[in-house]
Structures are given as C-alpha cells and as structure tokens.
Amino acid sequence: MKRFSYINLVFIFLGGLILLFIIAPLLGMVLKTSPQTLFETARETEVRDSIWLTIWTSMAGTLIFSLAAIPLSYLLARKTFPMKRLVTGIIDLPVVIPHSAAGIALLGFVSRDSTLGQMGSMVGLNFIGHPAGIVIAMAFVSIPYLINTARDGFAGVPERLEKAAFTLGASPSRVFFTISLPLAWRNIVSGLILMFARGMSEFGAVIIIAYHPMITPVLIYERFGAFGLKYARPVSVLFIIISLALFITFRWLGKKRIIN
Amino acid sequence: MLSLNNISKRYRNFALTGISFDVHDGDYFILLGESGAGKSMVLETIAGLVTPDSGIIQLDGKDISNEKIQNRRIGLVFQDHAIFPHMTVRENIHFALHDSDQPCSERMALVESISGRLNIFEQLDRRPLTLSGGELQRVALARTLIQKPRILLLDEPLNSLDTRLKSELRVLLRQIHREGQTILHVTHDYEEAISLGTQVAVINNGEIIQKGPPGEVFHSPKSEFVARFVGIRNFFPATLFRKNGFVIANIGNNLYFRVVTNEPETEGFVLIRGEDILLSSGPIESSATNNFEGRVLEIVPSINGMEITLDIGTPLHALITPESIASLHIEEGIRLWVHVKATAIRFIPS
Incomplete structure (x- = not known):
C-alpha cells in the first residue's frame, strides 16, 4: 500500500494551480470565440497573409541561421577554448534582454546607414519594413534555444564513438556528419522546433524592425489597439491553433525520423 | 614493429x-x-x-x-x-x-x-x-x-x-x-x-x-x-648473507630463511608461493629447513583452495585444501607450524 504524504498533496495542489494559470486564459479565450467567427477570420486575406508570413519568416530564420548555429553548438560541446564561458553568456544574451531593446539594437545594425544595410541596398534589399528584417529579428531572439539544445545534444554523444570513427579512418568532417550529427539529431530537432516556435511568437523586436508587412503578433496588437479585444481574440485563437498544429506535426515528424 | x-x-x-x-x-x-x-x-x-x-x-x-x-x-x-x-x-x-x-x-x-x-x-x-x-x-x-x-x-x-x-x-x-x-x-x-x-x-x-x-x-x-x-602474496624485501656454509635471507623482524641460490651477498626479495608452504599442528620431521610457529590470523576461500594467513612475526600466506582445514581443525587464533623447503624459496636480487 502506498504511504500517504502531506507534502505530495501540497505539491499536487501547487502544480495544479500552475497548470490552471496556463490553461485558464487560453481556454477562456477559445471558449469565447465561436466557430463561425473563427471561420470568418480565417477567410480574411489580411489574416491569412499575416499567418503565412509569420510561418515562413520564422522557418527561414531557423533554417538559415541553423547552418552556423549547429556547428557552433558542436564547438561549444566538444572544444575548450579561452573565454568559452563568455561566449556561452553572449549566446544567452537575447533571452535576457528586453526584446524591444533587442529591436532597437538590431535597427541600428540593419538600417540603411549600417554596413549590413548598405550591403543589402547594393542588391536592392532594405531590411527595414521587409520580410528579411523580420527573419533577422526573429532569429536574433530565438537562436539561443537552438544553440543550447543542440549543444546539449552534442555533449550527450559519447566522445569515444567519435574517437572510434577516427581510428576507423574517418576524416573529421565525416565523423561530424555520420556520427555526431545523427546521434545529436533528437536534440537538434527539438532545438529547431523551439527556435521556430519562439520566432513565430516574437513581437517586440519585429515591430521595431518591420511594422509592415505585418506578422500575426503585430496584427493582433494592431487590431486590439484599433478595434478592441473582440476583434483581436479570433486572430489570436486562430494563430494559437495553427502554431500548436505545426508544433505537434514537427515533433511527430522529428520523432518518426529518429525512430527510423 | x-x-x-x-x-x-x-x-x-x-x-x-x-x-x-x-x-x-x-x-x-x-x-x-x-x-x-x-x-x-x-x-x-x-x-x-x-x-x-x-x-x-x-x-x-x-x-x-x-x-x-x-x-x-x-x-x-x-x-x-x-x-x-x-x-x-x-x-x-x-x-x-x-x-x-x-x-x-x-x-x-x-x-x-x-x-x-x-x-x-x-x-x-x-x-x-x-x-x-x-x-x-x-x-x-x-x-x-x-x-x-x-x-x-x-x-x-x-x-x-x-x-x-x-x-x-x-x-x-x-x-x-x-x-x-x-x-x-x-x-x-x-x-x-x-x-x-x-x-x-x-x-x-x-x-x-x-x-x-x-x-x-x-x-x-x-x-x-x-x-x-600476479598473485604472489609472500614477497619480502631481504638481505642475503652466508653463514657456516648456508645461504640465509634476513627479511627483518628477526626472521631468517634458508635459501638456495648462487647470488652473492646482496639486497633483494624473497618470494614464497602459498602452495609451497606446508602446515602442521606440531613440529614434524621433514626435509623442510625453515620451520616456524605462528598463529592463524585469517582463513579466506580463494579460487585455488583456502588461503590461511599466519603471523610468524610477519604475515605469511599459505594455500591449502578445505580437506586439510578440516583434518587439522584449523580455525582463526590457533597456533600451527609452518614448514618451507629452502629450495621452494626464490631470492631475486634488487
């Protein structure tokens, strides 16, 4: 027979409060939105364009920046170098600074006067008010999630497997692509999904770089400011449903690939 | 190579x-x-x-x-x-x-x-x-x-x-x-x-x-x-010397072993395998020239039999069969005689 414990009861109660704290506002918002309103909102071109823009910019940011973030994660997991702790701290910076401040910092970095802005102008690309700017803002605030998760994944790959591959005649790049990367894949997929999800939900940094074209969080903010809660709520519900559907699909696909 | x-x-x-x-x-x-x-x-x-x-x-x-x-x-x-x-x-x-x-x-x-x-x-x-x-x-x-x-x-x-x-x-x-x-x-x-x-x-x-x-x-x-x-428990630093035509190894603690070796008088090690040690409940007539009385400190089973640790002035480890334990009524604390042939002792110069 299991022994009764008061402390467990207290923990369950406190845990339940936290779950309620997360679920109640979301559930309340969903319940207050009728399926008909949701359907009508989904038919609005502005909403559909905004959701599509949010998805593809976040996806593009995740994929483009992962090309450099994953090797960096490997270095952080495997190598020791001077000021490694400082580098680790720098990677976490976007998580701890206010995202509106991050937006201001990025604005200076990608504006027409900056080197990057001038380089963009040479190929006809203006980051301000452009999806490219949104990609940069989303990637800036969400990249620590990928780097940290992938780093943990690489750190979890037994080093002796890499050593064994070296003794079997593999070059460092082959060891990385055939041993380290596949074995850290579960964490890398998690990191990619986290980065993508975090990018989709970004508001503060994006609104400063690109109010237009409008990503969904900015659209929700605008509708709330201009028309009130009633008009902002259906877009929010629709965005949450799509985000959750994408999140679950990616998780499932990632898991399926790992099992295979 | x-x-x-x-x-x-x-x-x-x-x-x-x-x-x-x-x-x-x-x-x-x-x-x-x-x-x-x-x-x-x-x-x-x-x-x-x-x-x-x-x-x-x-x-x-x-x-x-x-x-x-x-x-x-x-x-x-x-x-x-x-x-x-x-x-x-x-x-x-x-x-x-x-x-x-x-x-x-x-x-x-x-x-x-x-x-x-x-x-x-x-x-x-x-x-x-x-x-x-x-x-x-x-x-x-x-x-x-x-x-x-x-x-x-x-x-x-x-x-x-x-x-x-x-x-x-x-x-x-x-x-x-x-x-x-x-x-x-x-x-x-x-x-x-x-x-x-x-x-x-x-x-x-x-x-x-x-x-x-x-x-x-x-x-x-x-x-x-x-x-x-390598499992040799009886290994003692020793000084080799000759007296009255015999070769003696002094392992300290007033313990001397007769050994057979052509080595000159020198420092080295005495090595005795546990299976080369004979035990008896009293003094016996035998060809062994090294005979000591000692107290049984410990009896431990090992892969090759029973290992008896005796205190003869220094711990000495003997390896015998469980049948010998029974026939000699060996238990911890009793006194036994230890016999080692001079030819069974190896002296290795350091």
Whole structure:
C-alpha cells in the first residue's frame, strides 16, 4: 500500500494551480470565440497573409541561421577554448534582454546607414519594413534555444564513438556528419522546433524592425489597439491553433525520423 | 614493429612517464596493470587520440607521433566496443571501408566474409542495441580487422564478458594472432596475460615497471607490486648473507630463511608461493629447513583452495585444501607450524 504524504498533496495542489494559470486564459479565450467567427477570420486575406508570413519568416530564420548555429553548438560541446564561458553568456544574451531593446539594437545594425544595410541596398534589399528584417529579428531572439539544445545534444554523444570513427579512418568532417550529427539529431530537432516556435511568437523586436508587412503578433496588437479585444481574440485563437498544429506535426515528424 | 620511445604525457593529476617498449611483428603483447595505471592512455596515444608531451612512436621505423589518426594503420577496439548505435552491424563494419577504392560489391563481400569468420553473419542487419556483449565484441573486432591494421590494439576486450564468452573470445583472439595479426592487448587480469601473451609489460602509476616474456615476468617479479599483482602474496624485501656454509635471507623482524641460490651477498626479495608452504599442528620431521610457529590470523576461500594467513612475526600466506582445514581443525587464533623447503624459496636480487 502506498504511504500517504502531506507534502505530495501540497505539491499536487501547487502544480495544479500552475497548470490552471496556463490553461485558464487560453481556454477562456477559445471558449469565447465561436466557430463561425473563427471561420470568418480565417477567410480574411489580411489574416491569412499575416499567418503565412509569420510561418515562413520564422522557418527561414531557423533554417538559415541553423547552418552556423549547429556547428557552433558542436564547438561549444566538444572544444575548450579561452573565454568559452563568455561566449556561452553572449549566446544567452537575447533571452535576457528586453526584446524591444533587442529591436532597437538590431535597427541600428540593419538600417540603411549600417554596413549590413548598405550591403543589402547594393542588391536592392532594405531590411527595414521587409520580410528579411523580420527573419533577422526573429532569429536574433530565438537562436539561443537552438544553440543550447543542440549543444546539449552534442555533449550527450559519447566522445569515444567519435574517437572510434577516427581510428576507423574517418576524416573529421565525416565523423561530424555520420556520427555526431545523427546521434545529436533528437536534440537538434527539438532545438529547431523551439527556435521556430519562439520566432513565430516574437513581437517586440519585429515591430521595431518591420511594422509592415505585418506578422500575426503585430496584427493582433494592431487590431486590439484599433478595434478592441473582440476583434483581436479570433486572430489570436486562430494563430494559437495553427502554431500548436505545426508544433505537434514537427515533433511527430522529428520523432518518426529518429525512430527510423 | 611498433616502438614507443620515452613517451610522456601529463593529464590533470595523472602522468605517463618514460613509456618505452617494442611490439615486434607477430607478437601478442600484453600491457598489464591495475585500473587507473595508464593502460588505456597508452593505447590512445599509440592510436593518435592523445598527443604525447614528449617521446616518439615509430611504426616500421617511421615516426608516426604526429601522423593523422586515420593514416596510422592502427586499429583500436575500445573497452566498451564503441559500436555506432544508429547503424546496423553491416553499416558499422562497412564504415571502416568507406574511403577505400574498392567497388561497392567487393566491399560488401569483404563485410560478409569477415562477419562469417567472426561468426556474426546472422547479425549483419541487426541494430547494436539488440546484440549481446559477446556479439558486440565480435562486431568491434570485425570492424577493426577489416581495415587490415598493422597493429591491433585491444582495450580490456574480455572485461565485461561472462566466463563462457571469455573462453570463446580467447580462442578467437588466439586464432586472429595465429593468422599473423600483431596484437597489443591491455588488461588488469594476469591470467589473461599468461593465457594469451607472448610478451608482457607491467604498468603501474604511468610507468612501465617490468617487461619480458610472461614466464620471466611472472616467475621473477622485480618488484613487490608485480609480485602482488600476479598473485604472489609472500614477497619480502631481504638481505642475503652466508653463514657456516648456508645461504640465509634476513627479511627483518628477526626472521631468517634458508635459501638456495648462487647470488652473492646482496639486497633483494624473497618470494614464497602459498602452495609451497606446508602446515602442521606440531613440529614434524621433514626435509623442510625453515620451520616456524605462528598463529592463524585469517582463513579466506580463494579460487585455488583456502588461503590461511599466519603471523610468524610477519604475515605469511599459505594455500591449502578445505580437506586439510578440516583434518587439522584449523580455525582463526590457533597456533600451527609452518614448514618451507629452502629450495621452494626464490631470492631475486634488487
């Protein structure tokens, strides 16, 4: 027979409060939105364009920046170098600074006067008010999630497997692509999904770089400011449903690939 | 031939110091030492996974100290096999052939041939997670041998196997050696060294303390560490002198043993095997010239019988059968007589 414990009861109660704290506002918002309103909102071109823009910019940011973030994660997991702790701290910076401040910092970095802005102008690309700017803002605030998760994944790959591959005649790049990367894949997929999800939900940094074209969080903010809660709520519900559907699909696909 | 010349490497609080030995073609070389003695570090240094601070590693006369790992032609089988868990057995073995110039069909034929030789053909399409310890060990060997390494390095290959599998794998290792493979095998088990090795080096605390053929190392240990390591419990520092035509070894504590040796008067070690000690409940007439009375301190079962520790002024360990324990009514605390023939005592000059 299991022994009764008061402390467990207290923990369950406190845990339940936290779950309620997360679920109640979301559930309340969903319940207050009728399926008909949701359907009508989904038919609005502005909403559909905004959701599509949010998805593809976040996806593009995740994929483009992962090309450099994953090797960096490997270095952080495997190598020791001077000021490694400082580098680790720098990677976490976007998580701890206010995202509106991050937006201001990025604005200076990608504006027409900056080197990057001038380089963009040479190929006809203006980051301000452009999806490219949104990609940069989303990637800036969400990249620590990928780097940290992938780093943990690489750190979890037994080093002796890499050593064994070296003794079997593999070059460092082959060891990385055939041993380290596949074995850290579960964490890398998690990191990619986290980065993508975090990018989709970004508001503060994006609104400063690109109010237009409008990503969904900015659209929700605008509708709330201009028309009130009633008009902002259906877009929010629709965005949450799509985000959750994408999140679950990616998780499932990632898991399926790992099992295979 | 593989030669290590004065290899030193410091890693945190541990250091390999002046490691030198040669592994000749056709040798089955055993590097014997306790856990933490530096055995695996020596192997990883030879394989190129660890860079030595000083010293030279030569293979067939060529300095390979700074050679890339993948160009060394040295195969290493790790203690825990290090089989890639995300690949099948076939993919694991084929991994070593990936960069070879042979056509794919030839490579696949080689994989099947070596898996047949090592009796893992049926497991080729299985994942490592579904294999037993013995099968994993064979996969690790197949994966390494398929590269045709000049030297095969084995890190405690029999360590995690049960007695039956150990015996099977010993047969396999002997067969691989007979087929001409030069092997350097590290272990903490001196019985493995006796059963497999043609040459032995004993390593302790990062230093080679004795090397030579197994018979020489195990019969004439040059230090207390080696003696104790190979299971000789009665090993005493001694001073040899001659008196009235007899050769006497003084081991301290007013204890003197008659010994038979041609060594001059010198410092050295006295070595007595437990099985060469005769016990009796009282003084007896015998050919033994070393007779002492002592108290039984401890009776401990061992693989070869019962080990009796007696206090004769210093602890002495005798090995007898359980039947003798019963017939002599031996129990802790009683007094017994100890008899050792002078010819059963070995004196090794230091």
